[in-house]
Structure formats: C-alpha cells, structure tokens
Amino acid sequence: MKAAELFDLTGEVALVTGASSGLGWNFSRVLAAHGAKLVLAARRVDKLEALKTEIEADGGSAICVALDVADKTQIGPAFDAAEAEFGTVTILVNNAGIAEENWALTTPEDSWRRVMDVNLDGVWFTAQAAAQRMVAADKHGSIINIASVLGFRVAPTLSSYAVSKAAVVQMTQALSIELARNNIRVNAIAPGYVLTEINREFFESNADNEIIKTIAQRRVADPSELDGTLLLLASNKASSFMTGSTLLIDGGQTFGI
Numbered sequence: 330m331k332a333a334e335l336f337d338l339t340g341e342v343a344l345v346t347g348a349s350s351g352l353g354w355n356f357s358r359v360l361a362a363h364g365a366k367l368v369l370a371a372r373r374v375d376k377l378e379a380l381k382t383e384i385e386a387d388g389g390s391a392i393c394v395a396l397d398v399a400d401k402t403q404i405g406p407a408f409d410a411a412e413a414e415f416g417t418v419t420i421l422v423n424n425a426g427i428a429e430e431n432w433a434l435t436t437p438e439d440s441w442r443r444v445m446d447v448n449l450d451g452v453w454f455t456a457q458a459a460a461q462r463m464v465a466a467d468k469h470g471s472i473i474n475i476a477s478v479l480g481f482r483v484a485p486t487l488s489s490y491a492v493s494k495a496a497v498v499q500m501t502q503a504l505s506i507e508l509a510r511n512n513i514r515v516n517a518i519a520p521g522y523v524l525t526e527i528n529r530e531f532f533e534s535n536a537d538n539e540i541i542k543t544i545a546q547r548r549v550a551d552p553s554e555l556d557g558t559l560l561l562l563a564s565n566k567a568s569s570f571m572t573g574s575t576l577l578i579d580g581g582q583t584f585g586i
C-alpha cells in the first residue's frame with residue numbers, strides 16, 4: 330500500500346481534547362489534512378473557532394465543542410454533538426493535560442486534585458465514553474492517549490504530573506486488552522519536550538538550560554515532529570496490529586544521561 334493510502338483517514342471522525350493550543354492544535358490540523366472530520370474540544374471555544382477556520386480554509390471539516398474534561402457531565406454532550414454532526418467518533422486523541430509545579434512536601438490538595446481530574450480522570454472518562462459509543466455503533470476505533478516522558482521518569486516539583494502520566498501509560502495497556510475484542514486499539518504517545526504554550530516561556534528565556542543537556546539530541550521538538558507517530562496510531566491501515574503500545578518520542582531523553 331502506498332503511504333498516501335496507508336495514512337488516508339477519509340471516513341473517520343476524530344475528537345481531539347485540548348485542541349485549542351499546542352499539540353492538540355497541531356494534531357487536529359494533521360488529522361484533518363489526511364481526511365478525518367474533526368471535533369475540536371477544549372474550554373476556550375474562541376481558540377477552537379480560529380482552528381476550525383484554518384481547517385476549513387484548507388478544505389477540511391470541523392466542529393467546535395466546549396469541553397472541560399474534568400467535568401464528567403460535559404463529556405457525554407460533547408460526543409452527542411459529534412454524532413449529530415459527523416456520526417460516531419472513531420479516533421479519540423486524549424490530549425488535554427495540565428502540569429502544576431509543587432514540591433512533594435508542600436503540594437496542596439487542591440493542586441493534586443486539579444492535575445488528577447484532568448490528566449487521569451479526564452483521560453479515563455473520555456476514553457470510556459468514546460469506547461462505549463464505538464461499541465454501540467459497532468465501529469472499529471483508535472484511542473490515542475497523550476502521556477509524557479514523565480510517565481517513565483521523574484523530575485523535582487512535578488510529582489503529580491509524573492504520577493498522572495505514568496497512570497496514562499498503564500491505562501493504555503489496561504484498556505487495550507479489554508477493548509481488543511471490540512476492534513478498538515488503544516495506544517499512547519509519550520513526548521519529550523515539545524515547544525508549546527505549556528513551556529515556551531521557559532525554553533525561550535533559558536536557551537542553555539539544564540534540561541536541554543539531558544536530551545541526547547540537545548534540543549526540544551517542534552509539534553510537527555509528532556505528526557508521523559500520530560498518523561501511524563490513528564490509521565487502522567497503518568497500525569492494525571498495534572495496541573497497548575506507548576511510543577516515546579523524546580530525542581533520546583529517557584534513556585540518555
């Protein structure tokens with residue numbers, strides 16, 4: 330099969346959480362460019378509208394849905410809106426995530442809760458809703474969870490984030506073995522440092538920082554450097570025998586110095 334056919338997502342409906350910036354924005358553009366209809370989900374709907382305009386200008390189709398993944402009552406209606414416009418969501422990119430820096434000794438309970446509500450509960454309940462609807466419609470599907478290198482290693486002041494991302498790696502495996510019988514594949518991407526809103530200020534004001542020295546390639550990534558991995562996992566033609574995998578895309582950070 331030629332590459333264009335292998336990664337053709339025509340007929341697929343993709344819902345991307347946290348589509349309003351950073352990786353989610355880029356993931357949405359890539360999936361739309363390969364033929365998927367896009368359901369753009371986040372809290373900042375004005376940003377989603379700007380993304381929708383870009384996608385449509387390039388000939389794609391998209392709708393915007395307001396979704397705070399930490400609020401379980403909003404998840405069902407987001408999938409209802411997707412189904413009303415495009416039909417069953419067949420690709421879920423579980424991308425919404427936050428980080429809060431605290432030393433473990435003094436992490437406030439509300440900070441811990443916020444990180445878990447989005448990065449753990451939000452990912453779980455969105456995956457569950459997507460899978461329930463795929464099963465009800467008897468559709469194959471691909472769920473792609475966005476983990477992190479900090480699902481495999483740790484860093485000072487980022488305990489809650491690292492714990493939540495390790496849980497996402499384990500969740501990916503746990504879901505994959507149960508959902509295989511329903512033709513739903515569940516995989517994850519564990520990015521290293523990618524320049525986005527979450528970290529731009531830090532990297533732009535500290536070009537020669539200690540983190541860069543821990544990355545074998547001695548640089549952070551551009552969001553576009555995840556495009557190939559995302560398409561691989563999204564396309565049932567390209568990765569039909571892959572499920573339960575977490576792909577580290579980190580410039581050689583995890584196993585480096």
Ligand SMILES: NC(=O)c1ccc[n+]([C@@H]2O[C@H](COP(=O)([O-])OP(=O)(O)OC[C@H]3O[C@@H](n4cnc5c(N)ncnc54)[C@H](OP(=O)(O)O)[C@@H]3O)[C@@H](O)[C@H]2O)c1
Nearest residue numbers: 347349350351352371372373397398425426522523525526
């Ligand atoms: N950038 C990196 O270096 C890096 C590395 C490893 C992993 N990651 C992971 O990649 C994912 C995307 O991060 P990013 O770098 O693109 O960060 P970002 O630019 O800050 O984007 C985060 C996105 O998540 C959304 N979000 C936050 N809380 C939400 C909630 N409660 N409900 C719905 N959406 C919510 C935000 O949208 P709204 O504010 O509009 O809701 C935003 O679109 C995260 O899971 C992050 O942990 C990033």
